[in-house]
Structures are given as structure tokens and as C-alpha cells.
Amino acid sequence: xxxxMSKLRLxxxxxxxxxxxxxxxxxxxxxxxxxxxxxxRGTDAEALTMIDRAQHELERIGADAAPExxxxxxxxxxxxxLYPMLLDDQGVMVAHGWTATxxxxxxxxxxxxxxxxxxxxxxxGVQRKGSADVTYQWIDPLTGQVARKTIHARRLVLNGKPYMxxxxxxx
Numbered sequence: 001x002x003x004x005m006s007k008l009r010l011x012x013x014x015x016x017x018x019x020x021x022x023x024x025x026x027x028x029x030x031x032x033x034x035x036x037x038x039x040x041r042g043t044d045a046e047a048l049t050m051i052d053r054a055q056h057e058l059e060r061i062g063a064d065a066a067p068e069x070x071x072x073x074x075x076x077x078x079x080x081x082l083y084p085m086l087l088d089d090q091g092v093m094v095a096h097g098w099t100a101t102x103x104x105x106x107x108x109x110x111x112x113x114x115x116x117x118x119x120x121x122x123x124x125g126v127q128r129k130g131s132a133d134v135t136y137q138w139i140d141p142l143t144g145q146v147a148r149k150t151i152h153a154r155r156l157v158l159n160g161k162p163y164m165x166x167x168x169x170x171x
Contacts, residue, residue: 040142042082047152047167050077054084054165055156063158066095067103081142082167089127089162091119112136113146122153126164130155140170147171 042050054077058066066086070077077084083097091108107119118136125132131154140147148171156165 040080042080042169044152044169046079047082047169050079050082050084050167051152051154051165058086058156058158063094063163067100070095070097071100081170085166087164089123091123094163112138118151122151122166123164126153126155
């Protein structure tokens with residue numbers, strides 16, 4: 001009787017293991033897949049670190065060299081969906097890390113899809129407090145969908161001239 005019970009327990013345990021193991025593997029795959037988009041996105045902390053690096057570089061090379069340094073897509077200033085932007089205090093894009101064709105454009109009155117003048121808000125905050133975080137709605141280039149984005153901005157003075165240095169993070 002003991003031998004039969006042992007065999008029965010072993011059979012039940014084996015059957016349970018063969019049933020549960022594929023489910024566990026499936027859950028593991030789902031967990032990794034769910035985490036993949038998060039790893040493909042920059043974080044607030046990484047954006048602030050990029051602003052620090054960009055500030056140190058700009059203090060070394062000056063604003064005139066920023067367009068070339070920021071826009072090289074294999075540079076240290078392009079990290080997934082993170083890139084720096086340097087605007088003068090009037091809202092003119094000096095250097096855009098992703099879309100260099102924006103350089104020279106006055107974006108002071110640029111509005112998001114809801115009509116929010118997010119560049120102006122960031123410039124005002126930077127001028128008043130030295131830094132600003134402005135959240136707005138923007139088209140996510142990875143999905144093509146409207147998504148929340150927060151621009152982290154800081155006041156920077158180069159050769160006596162004020163600028164806004166910023167990096168945005170999609171939510």
C-alpha cells in the first residue's frame with residue numbers, strides 16, 4: 001500500500017509540475033515583455049543626469065558648438081528617447097539634440113496638442129526659479145500617439161548670456 005501511495009504522490013507531483021511549469025514560464029515571458037517598454041524609455045533621473053552632462057560640456061565648449069555636439073546621433077547626448085535642447089531666453093532653439101532642423105526656430109509660442117504654451121511656461125519658470133518641470137501632451141515618435149511628456153529645464157548662463165537647457169521625458 002505504501003508503494004502504491006508513493007507512486008501516486010509522485011505521479012500527482014509530476015503532473016502538477018508539468019501543468020504549473022508552462023504557466024510559470026508564460027508568466028515570466030509576460031513579465032519581461034511588460035518591462036521591455038520601460039527599459040526602452042528614459043527616466044526622470046536619467047534626464048537630469050543628461051542635463052548635468054550637457055551643462056558641463058556647454059560650459060567647456062560654449063553655446064556655438066552645441067548644435068554639432070548635440071545632434072550627432074551616436075553621441076553621448078542621444079540616449080533612447082532622451083536628448084538635450086538649448087534655447088536662448090527668447091525661445092529660439094540654439095541646439096536640438098534630435099531634430100537639428102529646429103535650430104534657429106523661435107518656439108516661444110509653441111503649443112502642445114491641448115494648446116498649452118509649454119516652452120513659454122518652461123522659459124518663465126527657468127527665469128523665475130532657475131529650473132522648471134512642465135508636463136504637456138506631445139506626439140510620441142516611437143508610438144505615433146499623443147502622450148504625456150515632462151520637460152525638465154534649467155537656467156544656464158554661457159558667456160554672460162542666459163539660456164534654457166532642457167531634456168524631456170515621455171510618460
